[in-house]
Amino acid sequence: MSNNSILSNSDKLLLAAIDLIASKGYKGVTTQEIATAAGLSEKTLFRQFGSKQNLLESAFDRFHYSEEMTKLFNEKLIWDLQTDLSLISRTYHEIMNRNRKMIMISFKEVDNLPGFHERTIKHPRQFMEILTNYFTVMFEKGKLIETNPELQAYSFISMNYGTFLNNLDKGELFPTLSLEAFITESVKTFTRALTP
Numbered sequence: 001m002s003n004n005s006i007l008s009n010s011d012k013l014l015l016a017a018i019d020l021i022a023s024k025g026y027k028g029v030t031t032q033e034i035a036t037a038a039g040l041s042e043k044t045l046f047r048q049f050g051s052k053q054n055l056l057e058s059a060f061d062r063f064h065y066s067e068e069m070t071k072l073f074n075e076k077l078i079w080d081l082q083t084d085l086s087l088i089s090r091t092y093h094e095i096m097n098r099n100r101k102m103i104m105i106s107f108k109e110v111d112n113l114p115g116f117h118e119r120t121i122k123h124p125r126q127f128m129e130i131l132t133n134y135f136t137v138m139f140e141k142g143k144l145i146e147t148n149p150e151l152q153a154y155s156f157i158s159m160n161y162g163t164f165l166n167n168l169d170k171g172e173l174f175p176t177l178s179l180e181a182f183i184t185e186s187v188k189t190f191t192r193a194l195t196p
Contacts, residue, residue, distance in 0.1 A: 012038040013045055014059040021056060022101035026109045031055075056109075057119050060102060065095040066126040073130050081143060082191040088131070089160055089183045096164045103168065124161075128153050135194075144194050152194065159186055 007015070016038035020029040031052050035042040049055040072091055077084045096103065106120045128150070135149035163182050166173050 009038070009040055009044060010048055010058075011062070012040060013048065013055060014062055017052075017055050018059050018101050018105065021105050021109070026052070026056065026105070026112055053113055053116075056105070056113070057116065060106070060119055060123075064099065064102070064123040065092065066123040068095055069127050070130060073134060077134070079138065079141060079143065081138060081195060082187055084134070085156070085187045085190055086183060088156075089187060092127075092160050093164060093179060093183070097167075100168060103164075124157065128157055131156060142196065145196050147194060152190075156190060 013034060017029075017034045020034055020037055029052075031045050032042045034052070034055070035045045038045075045055065049058060069088075069091065072087065076087060106116075109116060131153035132150045135144060135147070135152050138144035139146065139149065163179065167179065
């Protein structure tokens, strides 16, 4: 999204809100500042979103990962555990790293905005639901041992989320371990443990 001229007014406002709120905090940014940064009027912001909170919530809905992950599950999986989990893990990290400013906002602002926590947990819950369903279907196809698919989905997501958090603020706790090495080894471990 580097060419700002091809973005819709809504996307310009959403991206400006993410940038400004990530750097100044929710309370430190005015709707006028967001509109100006987007190259639009404050009137346009209010016409499209109604409030600063609606704008931020819309940014989460628009740029978070549930829609992209749903598409991946529907169109790109080949029903091979190692290949699929590798793709899922790489895609998850790609999306989370692309949206790192938004994730930082969710940590900082969760207590300042009523109803915001519920909105931010919607995406991980949807991801868990589709990954649980994937593990269930893999078992039905005879490609997964009998296990608790929801617990396996939770474990896989938690492991990847923990790794993302380690790399979130450039304060890597484990600098000798690369993301690619983590993905390769963790997926191999899951595959070995869950393959009949």
